[in-house]
Amino acid sequence: MNNAVTIKKQKKPKAVKDNFESSSNFKAWLYLSPALILLIIFSFYPLINTFRMAFLNGYNGLAIVGGEKFTIGIENFKTVINYVDFKLCLKNTLLLCVVTVPISTTLALLIAVALNSIKPLQKFLQTVFFLPYVTNSIAIGMVFNAMFTRVGLGDLIQTQGIINNIIGIFGIEPINFVNVGSSWGANMFVVCTYIIWNAIPFKILVLLGGLQNVNKQYYEAAKIDGTSKIRTFFRITIPLVSPMLAYVIITSFIGGFKEYSSIVGIFGDGMGPGSNGQMNTLVGYVYNMLPKSNSGNASAASLILFGIILIVTAINGYVSKKKVHY
Amino acid sequence: MRIILQNLTKTFPSRNKKSNEEVVAVKDLDFEIPDGKLIGLLGPSGCGKSTTLYMICGLQKPTSGRIFFGDNDVTSLEPEHRGVGLVFQNYALYPHLTVKQNILFPLQNLKGADKLTKEEMLDRAQKAADLVQIGELMDRKPSELSGGQQQRVAIARALVKTPRVLLLDEPLSNLDARLRLQTREEIKRIQRETKVTTVFVTHDQEEAMSISDMIVVMKEGVVQQIGQPQNVYDDPDNLFVAQFLGTPPINTFDGVVAGGTLFIGDDAVLDVPASVPDGPVSVGIRPEGFIPDENGRFSGKLVNIEVMGRDCSVVFTNDSSRKPNVRAIVDSDIQIIRGADNTVRFDLKKNKVFIFNAETGERIRFDDSDKSVRV
Numbered sequence: 001m002n003n004a005v006t007i008k009k010q011k012k013p014k015a016v017k018d019n020f021e022s023s024s025n026f027k028a029w030l031y032l033s034p035a036l037i038l039l040i041i042f043s044f045y046p047l048i049n050t051f052r053m054a055f056l057n058g059y060n061g062l063a064i065v066g067g068e069k070f071t072i073g074i075e076n077f078k079t080v081i082n083y084v085d086f087k088l089c090l091k092n093t094l095l096l097c098v099v100t101v102p103i104s105t106t107l108a109l110l111i112a113v114a115l116n117s118i119k120p121l122q123k124f125l126q127t128v129f130f131l132p133y134v135t136n137s138i139a140i141g142m143v144f145n146a147m148f149t150r151v152g153l154g155d156l157i158q159t160q161g162i163i164n165n166i167i168g169i170f171g172i173e174p175i176n177f178v179n180v181g182s183s184w185g186a187n188m189f190v191v192c193t194y195i196i197w198n199a200i201p202f203k204i205l206v207l208l209g210g211l212q213n214v215n216k217q218y219y220e221a222a223k224i225d226g227t228s229k230i231r232t233f234f235r236i237t238i239p240l241v242s243p244m245l246a247y248v249i250i251t252s253f254i255g256g257f258k259e260y261s262s263i264v265g266i267f268g269d270g271m272g273p274g275s276n277g278q279m280n281t282l283v284g285y286v287y288n289m290l291p292k293s294n295s296g297n298a299s300a301a302s303l304i305l306f307g308i309i310l311i312v313t314a315i316n317g318y319v320s321k322k323k324v325h326y
Numbered sequence: 327m328r329i330i331l332q333n334l335t336k337t338f339p340s341r342n343k344k345s346n347e348e349v350v351a352v353k354d355l356d357f358e359i360p361d362g363k364l365i366g367l368l369g370p371s372g373c374g375k376s377t378t379l380y381m382i383c384g385l386q387k388p389t390s391g392r393i394f395f396g397d398n399d400v401t402s403l404e405p406e407h408r409g410v411g412l413v414f415q416n417y418a419l420y421p422h423l424t425v426k427q428n429i430l431f432p433l434q435n436l437k438g439a440d441k442l443t444k445e446e447m448l449d450r451a452q453k454a455a456d457l458v459q460i461g462e463l464m465d466r467k468p469s470e471l472s473g474g475q476q477q478r479v480a481i482a483r484a485l486v487k488t489p490r491v492l493l494l495d496e497p498l499s500n501l502d503a504r505l506r507l508q509t510r511e512e513i514k515r516i517q518r519e520t521k522v523t524t525v526f527v528t529h530d531q532e533e534a535m536s537i538s539d540m541i542v543v544m545k546e547g548v549v550q551q552i553g554q555p556q557n558v559y560d561d562p563d564n565l566f567v568a569q570f571l572g573t574p575p576i577n578t579f580d581g582v583v584a585g586g587t588l589f590i591g592d593d594a595v596l597d598v599p600a601s602v603p604d605g606p607v608s609v610g611i612r613p614e615g616f617i618p619d620e621n622g623r624f625s626g627k628l629v630n631i632e633v634m635g636r637d638c639s640v641v642f643t644n645d646s647s648r649k650p651n652v653r654a655i656v657d658s659d660i661q662i663i664r665g666a667d668n669t670v671r672f673d674l675k676k677n678k679v680f681i682f683n684a685e686t687g688e689r690i691r692f693d694d695s696d697k698s699v700r701v
Contacts (some may be wrong), residue, residue: 217418220385225432225487226406235431239422325422 050299059296076300085277086301089285095188096195096281097256097312104196105249108203113237115204116211126208133201141265144194148177178266180274187272187279194262199255203248210244211237239325246320250313257309260284282308327395327490327523329359329382334391336377336547351377353547355391359525359540364517366534366555367527369544370570375527376495378544382525383410383493395490406435408491411484411522415496417476419468425479426464429454432487454486455479457516474505478512485520492517494526498533510537531571535559543567560677565687568610568680574639574655578648581609581681588681591646595624595674598681599692607690608682615678616640616654620663622671626652633658642670 029036053059057075080086111129115122132140152158164174176182177190218240222232238245260283263271271288272278280288282305289298334355337348352374359365367375380386382393384405392401400408419428429451433442442450455461458478468476477497484492497513498506514537517524528534534541535555543550543558543566551563555571562568568576582589584604588596616624618640626642629651640654640662654672656662662670681690 215416215418217414217416218420221412221414221418221420221483222431223385224383224405224410224412225483226435227431228435231435236420239420242422 050302053295054299054303056296059299060293070296076296077304080297080300080304083297085280085288086285088278089280089282092188092279093257093259093281096192096259097253099192100195100199101249101252101256103192104199104252105203105245107196108200108248109207109238109241109245111200112204112207112211113233115208126204129204130201132198133205137198137261138265140198141194141262141267144190145178145266148190150174150176150179178273182273184278187267190266191263191279194266195256195259198262199252203252206244206248207241210241214240242320242324246316246324250316250320253312253316254309257305257312258283260287328361329491329523329525330392330394331355331357331359331378331382332392332394334378334381334393335389336374336381336386337389350547352381352388355549357542357549357552359523362521362523363539364514364524364537365526366538366541367525367544368529368531368534368541368570369550370529372546373544374547375529375544377547379412379493379495379525379527382491383412384408385412409487409489410491410493411487411489413477413480413484413492413494413497416500417468417480419476419479419483421468424465424467425455425460425471426451428468428479429464429482429486432483436487450486451482454482457485457519458482458512472505473501474509477501477509481513481516485516485522489522492520492522492524494524496527496529498528498530506533513537532573535571543570545570562610562680563689565608565610565682565689568682568689572612574613574653576610576612576680577652577654579609579611579644579646580648580684581607581646583607583681588679590624591644593624596676596679602681602690602692606684608684608687610680610682611674612678613639613653613655615675616656616672617675618654618656618660618662618670619673620665620671622673624672624674625669626672628662628664628668628670631662640670 054076055072055074056070057073059070059076115125115129118125147161148163149159149161150164151160160168160174161177163177168174175186177186214237218236219232222236227235259281263279263281263284267273267279268275270277271280271284277288282301286298286301286305289295289301334352335350336352337350340347340349355378367378369375377386381388384400384403388401392399394400395408420431423431430447433447433450436442452461452464455464458481460475460478460482463471463475463479468479471479477500481492481494481497494513498509501509510533513524513526526538538555540553541555541558542552545566551558551567553561558567559571562571565578569578579590581595582605583598583602586598586600586602587594588598588602588607588609590609624644626644629641629643632639632641636658637655638658640656641651642654643650644652664670681692682688683690
């Protein structure tokens with residue numbers, strides 16, 4: 001009898017608790033459902049489906065119509081890797097990242113430090129430097145194209161952009177940067193310039209925020225100890241903004257691997273002068289494959305891109321663990 | 327190193343754009359800090375004591391006036407050439423460097439003839455760390471240290487380059503009560519061992535009194551009094567200094583001097599020399615200046631008695647007091663005799679009673695050769 005009473009006493013509160021928990025769980029899921037449903041439809045399902053499509057040999061998106069079954073394998077990956085254009089895309093993408101990330105980060109850091117140390121016009125200059133960030137990238141691409149353009153040859157040049165006009169002042173022959181027949185190197189130069197110019201504003205913003213959070217007393221302490229400006233910069237400023245630097249570098253690497261719209265902006269969706277595709281990138285390749293019913297190849301290519309970004313980010317994370325002072 | 331401040335003034339431009347009135351942080355400072363002493367700059371918040379410290383170290387330039395280290399005019403010298411060590415209020419230890427790297431940092435800046443070898447640097451860093459007793463913590467990061475340990479690292483970093491002057495900005499304000507007591511003794515010890523002229527800033531009078539060789543009391547940018555802590559306490563120049571020093575604080579009353587007698591309310595509490603002019607005055611009486619006596623000339627209504635072991639604190643009211651309660655500290659052996667209506671009576675120790683000009687707050691001194699006056 002005694003036992004029964006105790007058991008009853010123990011059970012009752014538990015049941016109440018379960019009830020309460022399940023009802024509050026239900027409410028939680030209910031409140032989450034709008035976001036979850038959208039995420040499942042537009043993020044999780046496509047993500048999983050990409051893996052499925054990538055590993056179905058020769059998948060072309062028409063499976064159900066033909067009733068044909070695809071075998072599971074890595075044929076798509078083989079096709080992608082052996083494809084000549086893919087290697088070009090990979091080369092372009094890697095080069096863009098390796099060139100633009102260090103240059104734009106260094107420039108942004110220098111500009112941020114300079115902006116942080118001046119008082120008059122700081123707000124105004126901040127706005128000026130931030131303008132590229134709020135401008136449409138296709139529009140900037142078209143302006144870059146106009147700036148670098150040159151139509152005609154030698155004495156027959158009909159029109160040329162401001163860049164060729166400027167280098168003409170120094171007696172240098174006009175260079176074909178972006179028009180039909182231009183070299184891969186010249187194209188690359190223009191694209192890198194564009195990406196660096198376009199990437200700097202956001203980095204300045206982040207780094208400036210980091211710099212303004214650094215306690216001024218560190219600089220005063222360094223000053224009293226007679227620390228040189230250069231040493232202060234490398235031993236105090238950089239370590240103290242290193243979390244922001246790491247953030248900026250990781251995101252710009254990821255952004256660099258996904259580079260696409262800048263090239264479309266400059267060259268149109270032919271991804272090169274005269275639509276020859278010589279500036280194509282990995283994302284450009286994926287987009288190219290889609291209308292050609294090559295969703296299998298496209299999926300495989302995006303998985304390769306995913307893998308590369310994963311590895312680079314992991315390296316970034318590993319390095320920043322050692323070098324970043326949180 | 328002897329430090330001489332000559333007519334030092336610092337003004338800041340007005341924050342308010344409409345009025346052009348400048349903010350005077352420090353006004354016409356003029357005093358000398360003897361070599362090898364520990365000096366406390368004391369005053370309430372915003373009295374200009376930190377500004378004075380920053381001017382001595384060179385982080386702020388005086389608007390006018392001169393600063394001398396010994397015979398050298400350092401007024402326009404950059405901080406790095408002054409040979410000062412500064413300990414910041416929140417220590418400003420570089421968070422990404424270890425204790426050892428923090429202490430080494432100033433040494434690594436040395437150039438030319440002063441440049442040290444790696445061994446010399448490590449040796450000096452270790453000595454500085456041992457001096458402040460953090461020798462075993464060299465490989466920790468500042469975030470892994472307690473407040474008191476961080477404080478010591480900051481002192482070691484300031485001392486490692488053997489500065490001519492050590493400056494401490496509110497060195498104890500970020501420590502808890504027990505650590506504060508311990509650290510202030512530590513600062514005194516380090517100062518005695520290194521014999522470096524040390525200036526520290528504080529708003530805590532107890533802290534300043536306990537370790538300084540000399541205190542400089544400031545108010546609204548103006549020096550109120552300079553002297554040895556005990557002398558300043560015993561012989562304040564004005565009402566502000568008298569009120570600022572001492573815990574519990576001095577009791578203040580509205581009084582009147584008439585014909586050589588000091589009246590508080592209706593009580594004729596003290597005979598004063600005829601040199602003290604007649605008229606209303608402010609009177610300050612230290613808590614320890616009361617002697618319980620049933621026939622005493624000073625009376626009040628008892629509120630309660632707080633026994634604190636060695637002595638006890640008699641809390642009573644008096645109509646002329648500027649605060650609701652008057653507090654007297656007396657020996658706990660002494661019997662307090664309550665009269666009718668809880669009236670308590672005291673005699674006053676003459677040297678613990680200060681008379682100030684009612685308007686300016688300036689001290690009106692009178693002969694106090696007689697230590698205590700009894701009826």
